[in-house]
Amino acid sequence: MHAEERERLILEAVADTGFVSYRALEARLDASPATIRRDLTRLEESGRIQRVHGGAKLPEDEKPDNPRGLAGTPFEQSITQNLPAKQAIGRAAAKLCRPGEGIMIDGGTTTLQMCPYLDGLDMQVLTNSLHIVHALLPQTGTRVLLPSGTVFREQNIVLAPAGEDSMPRFHAPKLFMGAAAVGPQGVMQQDVILVAAERRFMDRAEEVVLLVDSSKFRSSSGAIVCGLDEVDTIVTDAGIPQDMADRLRDLGVKLVVV
Template sequence: MHEKERHRVILSAVQEKPVVTVPELVELTDSSEATIRRDIAALHVQKRVRRVRGGAEAINPPQFVGLAGRPFSVNEGLHAREKQAIAKEAVALCADGEPIIINGGTTTFQMVHFLANRRMQVFTNSFPIAEHLLKHSKNTVMLSGGTIYREQNIILSPFDNDVTRNFYARRMFMGAQGLGPLGLMEADPL
């Protein structure tokens, strides 16, 4: 990852939580601790973050806290071949005319390439998925409503009775951090 992109990730991370640690930034950027420490020092000199012991914090923390995790633009390039293979198999499970739900994410985004010649009803909370399908396919696309999370390019509704209750599909595709006894696990509680 280039320095400019790392700086963008660091600045985004400190806007999402009060203090971001060096190990968290190492994981987000897939960089070394030394590189992250140099980046924090450079951003501190530029007065874009405040360097604190073991990490960085925002100069002016936001009133509204965003989602945790790497931005869509960063995740998109990670493990691209594996994501494409998963997406191809996922689309192979679907039949034309059937309604499906595709949750936002970089692995699920890869499904759009294999849906290009299909005709389905696709419900999603992802701007990139919706935009690509609108431009490059004949699929019917429906978007959920709610708060837009720019870094992750998704929409999440704070309401219990949102439009998702009115859409039925036999198949739903989503990415997750893991699967455990309590179900799917995500990096962010939202």
């Protein structure tokens, strides 16, 4: 039985009664537990089912978190682009963290998606993004730190003037960073404000982890943040072009593909 056939059977069973138990799948599908779980994980990441303990069910309609209905700002529009991929990337990135560790998270719609998966890890998170602060606030175990500076509305981040020590005595093993585009020239962002903010973080991180969905490898943007050689790890999805993957591996960049 092939993957495609299993998927079809699972979706059929879920659509039928709204729920299938894990046991039922094990009986109906001639496959090992591990394979069934992988199928379920894949189907959940593409948003077609929702996993619960003991099985899977029809996905709830999206959260009514946005009462106005329309996503107004460019940021809010961008959140929904490639959302399943970003969630999967965020999840994989969160797995790179060790409980209790101190990390830095740069603002961005992809890095935002790793926040839910940090719950329970008791992390210490330094971020310049007010969106990320908001996302982490309900997690009582997570300590949230902010640098000082001016709030930049358009980018929704906090940034201090050049040369000012805006995050005293902070140093972290890992920096999780987003980007507008990634190409042979390096990592790019929309504007120089974001570049300045990210460079500030990079100075204080031992390891730079880049979170980008694969569409970013096919686009280009205005301001260069750093060269590819300054990135230690890239978390992305399977759509990454082969030549980029090869080039990155040659540069010694660790690739995590979800």
